[in-house]
Amino acid sequence: MQQFKCYVDGVFEEGSARFESLDPASGKVWAMMPRASASDVDRAVKAANRAFLSPEWADLNATRRGKLLARLADLIEEHSGQLAELETRDTGKIIRETSAQIAYVADYYRYYAGLADKIEGAHLPIDKPDMDVWLRREPVGVVAAIVPWNSQLFLAAVKLGPALAAGCTVVLKASEDGPAPLLKFAEIIHQAGFPAGVVNIVTGFGADCGQALTQHPDVHHIAFTGGPETARHIVRNSAENLATTSLELGGKSPFIVFDDADIESAANAQVSGIFAAAGQSCVAGSRLLIAKGIKDRFLARLKEKAEKITIGLPDDMGTEVGPLCTQRQLDHIRTIVGKSCEQGARLVTGGVALERPGFYYAPTILDCSEVPEAASVTNELFGPVLSVLSFETEEEALRLANGTAFGLAAGVFTQNLTRAHRMIRKLQAGVVWVNTYRAVSPIAAFGGYGLSGHGREGGLQAALDYTTTKTVWLRTSDEPIHDPFVMR
Ligand code: TXE
Numbered sequence: 185m186q187q188f189k190c191y192v193d194g195v196f197e198e199g200s201a202r203f204e205s206l207d208p209a210s211g212k213v214w215a216m217m218p219r220a221s222a223s224d225v226d227r228a229v230k231a232a233n234r235a236f237l238s239p240e241w242a243d244l245n246a247t248r249r250g251k252l253l254a255r256l257a258d259l260i261e262e263h264s265g266q267l268a269e270l271e272t273r274d275t276g277k278i279i280r281e282t283s284a285q286i287a288y289v290a291d292y293y294r295y296y297a298g299l300a301d302k303i304e305g306a307h308l309p310i311d312k313p314d315m316d317v318w319l320r321r322e323p324v325g326v327v328a329a330i331v332p333w334n335s336q337l338f339l340a341a342v343k344l345g346p347a348l349a350a351g352c353t354v355v356l357k358a359s360e361d362g363p364a365p366l367l368k369f370a371e372i373i374h375q376a377g378f379p380a381g382v383v384n385i386v387t388g389f390g391a392d393c394g395q396a397l398t399q400h401p402d403v404h405h406i407a408f409t410g411g412p413e414t415a416r417h418i419v420r421n422s423a424e425n426l427a428t429t430s431l432e433l434g435g436k437s438p439f440i441v442f443d444d445a446d447i448e449s450a451a452n453a454q455v456s457g458i459f460a461a462a463g464q465s466c467v468a469g470s471r472l473l474i475a476k477g478i479k480d481r482f483l484a485r486l487k488e489k490a491e492k493i494t495i496g497l498p499d500d501m502g503t504e505v506g507p508l509c510t511q512r513q514l515d516h517i518r519t520i521v522g523k524s525c526e527q528g529a530r531l532v533t534g535g536v537a538l539e540r541p542g543f544y545y546a547p548t549i550l551d552c553s554e555v556p557e558a559a560s561v562t563n564e565l566f567g568p569v570l571s572v573l574s575f576e577t578e579e580e581a582l583r584l585a586n587g588t589a590f591g592l593a594a595g596v597f598t599q600n601l602t603r604a605h606r607m608i609r610k611l612q613a614g615v616v617w618v619n620t621y622r623a624v625s626p627i628a629a630f631g632g633y634g635l636s637g638h639g640r641e642g643g644l645q646a647a648l649d650y651t652t653t654k655t656v657w658l659r660t661s662d663e664p665i666h667d668p669f670v671m672r
Pocket of ligand 1: 333388389391398409411412432433435516
């Protein structure tokens, strides 16, 4: 059985306890993981704090930090096969997706490598003749980065890249579900040559490890991806250390298809939007809003495509949909789909867990046009389940699209340019895709409105979010200060 270690202060350690990790394709234990306790977390945060103040890191100039990030990107590419295999084994995410995603993860680090020495301060045109005033951009301090099970290497990259470029140090908590790829990634961080304590990687459960990390007095910023309920705990925890937070919390994103859309493209994008990663994607286009005039035609096409999906073992390159990551997730999806059908949703296809080992759920389409309040329309399922609603007018499409507390992403399929612009303006979402879906890039900011969180990942803004400013006042006059009670 494979054994994994935590990485604290430049040292690989067993952790004070261990827990079992299941292979989602078989449901069987395949590896043992180190379970970090509150005291392990305390050591990791203290190491990050020491590293933050150490000359090895604090005095390293931004160009050199960028070089370390570039080396990290090269090493990720070198080890991408192994990282992809581990992520597939421990989380059930199919190898086709993990291999492509990890290659792109390297590009995220490369982008932030280039950005490190372009994070600039400012000189202020101050309103006093004998003063020189400028803003220094300084790293915010120790960052607690917390990720869920889906796309762990990617979700870690969008936090570590900008945090390290800005000069912060990090304690990264891998999810207790499928932590293997990030624990392996620690070896690559070590090899890249980051000074001890700059990046620490632990895993463990929310209640002990996560709680201890987010309440720790030496943490200055918490970057979190996960569900809204956990985010509320984290924000409450941050009241202890008054750390700033950035939260990426998933969604219930609308995928809107107008009757003038290119039907084949829209159908393919919808299949990818909801069934890729078995629906365990924060941007899953999980609510199809379809124009009434093309509803039957479009649903027939989608049903045909959904039923042709190759379901199989995640490490098989031919597999298109693999298992969910956990039994918990499978149970959650079963419950919500069951409830929606009781409420009157009509099953177009799927709606069952598959009769095979592991945590498999069939690609599912639920027509909820008659029951827009169905549980599957209002809850994030994080699984391969599409809920369908229909509309007659653009206004109705907008009302349905914005009728959710979430606001991460939205997709619009139309050939009408002016309508596309109207929709872009009025959709309450942090990302709008027009005639495409699920595209991301290190250059483009990503994040949500409302219950989907706050703060942005990707792009320059993300790096600035890991900085604070120091305002420097320098008096340039040689005249003595005469009056102690009048400061100018
Ligand atoms: O996530 P959690 P879960 C949604 C999705 C899913 C639901 C629950 O709908 O069904 O959330 O998933 C750590 N203090 N998303 O339960 O709990 C935990 O150990 C500090 C959407 O797996 O949010 C893990 O590392 N940390 C989302 C991380 O939080 C705590 C992706 C995420 O776990 C903690 C995942 C605590 N008190 C789920 N409790 C997206 N944005 O895409 C837990 N954690």
